[in-house]
Amino acid sequence: xxxxxxxxxxxxxxxxxxxxxxxxxxxxxxxxxxxxxxxxxxxxxxxxxxxxxxxxxxxxxxxxxxxxxxxxxxxxxxxxxxxxxxxxxxxxxxxxxxxxxxxxxxxxxxxxxxxxxxxxxxxxxxxxxxxxxxxxxxxxxxxxxxxxxxxxxxxxxxxxxxxxxxxxxxxxxxx
Numbered sequence: 001x002x003x004x005x006x007x008x009x010x011x012x013x014x015x016x017x018x019x020x021x022x023x024x025x026x027x028x029x030x031x032x033x034x035x036x037x038x039x040x041x042x043x044x045x046x047x048x049x050x051x052x053x054x055x056x057x058x059x060x061x062x063x064x065x066x067x068x069x070x071x072x073x074x075x076x077x078x079x080x081x082x083x084x085x086x087x088x089x090x091x092x093x094x095x096x097x098x099x100x101x102x103x104x105x106x107x108x109x110x111x112x113x114x115x116x117x118x119x120x121x122x123x124x125x126x127x128x129x130x131x132x133x134x135x136x137x138x139x140x141x142x143x144x145x146x147x148x149x150x151x152x153x154x155x156x157x158x159x160x161x162x163x164x165x166x167x168x169x170x171x172x173x174x175x
Contacts, residue, residue, distance in 0.1 A: 037062045070106060070133035081137060083157040092150045099143040104135040
């Protein structure tokens, strides 16, 4: 398999993992983001003449306009869950990973600045890209033992299970 050229420097330093705590700035930021999506969804609702029955369509369209998509794959072993998420253009300083016993939240924000010249006057355009992906986990994990790394725009997260299933062989007796 051919490897594709990397547009951004490789980051292999572990990312910091945080627990979700009510009242911290992350919770406030998530609330603001949800409110922005709700406002945009309502604008879409009004633009359609306030026609009922398209709530989810409006919400998903608003979400897609405000947030970049994050493709996620979840794999499982007896001991751990493994999550791989594509975060193109984001560095380890742009991405934040939050965990709860049954939930993983990947979010990130990056600022891009470009300068354009028009005649003698120049203009500066700033653009913000944001990602948010909430993954409900199929097993309870230990938030204190989660590990995450970012390399070649791929975020890899290892989530150890709290009570990994142990397979106990059952003896069969002849009747």
